[in-house]
Amino acid sequence: MYFTSDNASGAHPDILAALTRANDGFARSYGADAIMQRVTERVREVFEHPDAAVYLVSTGTAANSLALAIYSQPWSAVFAHTDAHIATDECGAPEFYTSGAKLIGVPGDHGKMNPESLAQAIGRIGEVGVHGVQRGMVSITNVTEAGTVYTPAEIAALTAVAKSYGLPCHLDGARFANSLVTSNASAAQMTWAAGIDVVSFGGTKNGCLGVEAVVIFDPAKAWEFELRRKRAGHLVSKHRYMSAQMEAYLEGDLWLRLARQANATGARLAQGVAGAGARHQHPAQANMMFPEWSLGTHARLEAAGAAYYQMPARAGFEAARLVTSWNTTEAEVDQFLSVLRA
Template identity: 55%
Template sequence: MFFGSDNTGPAHPAALEALLRANTGHAASYGEDALTAQVQDRIRTLFEAPDAAVYLVPTGTAANALALACLSNPWETVFCTAMAHINVDECGAPEFFTGGAKLTLIDAPDGKMTPEALTTAIAGEENRGVHGVQRGPVSLTQATEAGTIYTVDEVTALSAVARAHNLPVHMDGARFANALVRLGCSPAELSWKAGVDVLCFGGTKNGLLGVEAVILFDPARAWEFELRRKRAAHLFSKHRYLAAQMDAYLEGDLWHDLATKANAACDYLLNGLIASGQAEICFPIEANMIFARWPRALHQRLFDAGAAYSLWSGSLTGDDPAEPLMARLVCDWSATSADADRFLANLQR
């Protein structure tokens, strides 16, 4: 009954086997090995972007922060939603790696920025001369921290607003695979063809031990990224072990299969929650994440039974057993219907 985060699930056996295969003999260090070159070419092919610069880093925070550093000057601001991961979960890393760029937060109740809200936010900056921050990149989270998904048309519309102001677009794609599976479109359609300049293509939340790909669709930014990655201590010496994971991820579209399983597990759990009559669903369920409310007493029962998930709002120790508290439940590729059935049985007991 573990629905705490897709970060906490096991690595897929294919990734472990790939590491064992890579752990033979000697290979050039710092990303100069043949396996890294192979992975870069495979990602270019997957995204229909033969000129893209592709780099591997071990964490999502590094991917986002280094990407934004290449898109921002220290005196600029990054436009993102108030609940964006780069705002609430990265301990100021984007501000640190950009040298102090500000984050301009845009209200988005369902996690998704709108063109109208983005236009208003952009208009609010770069109008105080030397005394105010200048306009910088737009950052989108796909899927969002609310578990919602930007459609291709929505990404295109937001990118058009950014382009109208000559601003680049960054996409935090830690759950890009989950979004892509749900939409049924191609990686290119949901990224550069929709106006995204830099995509962080996630692997850690989707069955890998720890690797993310930063895809710069404009290769002119490549050298700066390399320098920033090295300076930030994120250039692995034994780089082939990052590449091995990503190679397994790409082989046979494993990334797509794992995201499909995670989304399906989420749908199964969602249907059970709805059928139980105990849960109020808070946001549209579009990826592999559920936000729902049910009474404090039921939360206490579930935790006592060994369920693991995030209590998103309220306190478990409050006085009113009937007070609804919001939970976040996330399904990873390894989640099973048996896990969900046990959870639902305790919810309804």
């Protein structure tokens, strides 16, 4: 009954097998390996964008921060939801890698910005000339930190606001596969066709050992990304091991199959939790949820072996964050629900 994070899950056997194959013999370093060439072509197929530039890094923090850096100046404002991962969980890395760009929090219910709140936030910036930061770019997180999912239409509405001010847009897709499964959208529909300029395409949370792709839809930005990645210390010498993970992840749409499993067990858990009398703080739309339940429930669940994060709650209640992953089983979910109902 382990629901702390999809980061806590193991790597899928196909990923591990690909690493074993990649370990045989010699390969060119720093991304010049033959596997990476195949990965680039496969990512372009997945996103239906033949000119996309594709790069791999080992962490989501690096993927997000470097993606923001190629579109931001030190005096830029980056607009994101108040609770976005880049604003709350990156230890200032976006500001560091952009050499000082300022994150501007945009409010919105259930972890989601709306076009009106985004327009208001952008409109307040850049009106005092040299004395204030200038409008820079917009960052959208999908799946959000509240476990909700933007549809392609919702993303397009946000990017339309950004484009009206001439601003580029980034998508933090650490759980990108989960958002696609929920919305039944294609990678293209969720990104460049909806106005996204660069996406962090996550693999680590969804069955990989440790790899994230940065997909840039303007190839003119590719060289700057390469320079920033090297300068930041994120150009891996034995790159073939990251390439091998991403190739196996995409092979036969494994990435989507794993996300469907995580979302399916997430839906089973969310429905069961609600059926046991708990209240969800946010709509549970993918593989992450935030239930509230009666006092004393934490002690009972933890005594039974359940692992999850405790969260702030209303007076007289307890709250949790529960996350399912690709290898969460129905049996684990049912065991948790049995304890919860007891």
